[in-house]
Amino acid sequence: MNVAATGLGSAAAIGALTALGALVLPARAARPAAVGIGTALTGAAGAVAGVAAMIGPGFAIAxxxxxxxxxxxxxxxxxxxxxxxxxxxxxxxxxxxxxxMQLRPLADDRRRQGLCCVRGLATVI
Incomplete structure (x- = not known):
């Protein structure tokens, strides 16, 4: 089993779930925390995949x-x-x-909600 491939696959799956959570969760209640946790977990899975590729065999998929x-x-x-x-x-x-960052007051609440969704979607990329 290739750890780098598993890590990147996990990062993609967690990122997709984070983006979905950013779209469906209520704006004030749980969205910032869910997106923050999902983004951190996506990054951790990516970091594990990167370290595994550096010290072990890489992988390729077509x-x-x-x-x-x-x-x-x-x-x-x-x-x-x-x-x-x-x-x-x-x-x-x-x-x-x-x-x-979501706790800071912004002039436009729509901008804050949009930024939260964009960050969730950006983790997939």
Whole structure:
């Protein structure tokens, strides 16, 4: 079992659930905390995947039928693992900061709600 592949798959799944939670949860009650926790967990899974790719075997997957004409190919080697690990660590910091940023007053409450949804969707990317 490849830890790097499992970590990236987990990060994608947690990120998708975080984005879904950002869209369906009530704005004031649980959305900031759920998105913050989901973002931090996504980053942690990404950081684990990056470290695993740096110290162990990388992985590659090809999905030629996913996009017409070009397909999709994802490959992570030791150098790519470094960038994935750094990005994951920064995402953890952003996820921890997320709920506290939502407590700051903003002039437009719609902007705050939109930022929360965008952060949830950005974790998938």
């Amino acid at each position: 999905l030629p039928g996913l996009l017409p004409l070009a397909g999709v190919s994802i490959a992570v080697d030791a150098l790519g693992g470094l960038f994935v690990a750094v990005t994951g660590a920064v995402t953890v910091a952003a996820g921890v900061y997320q709920p506290f």
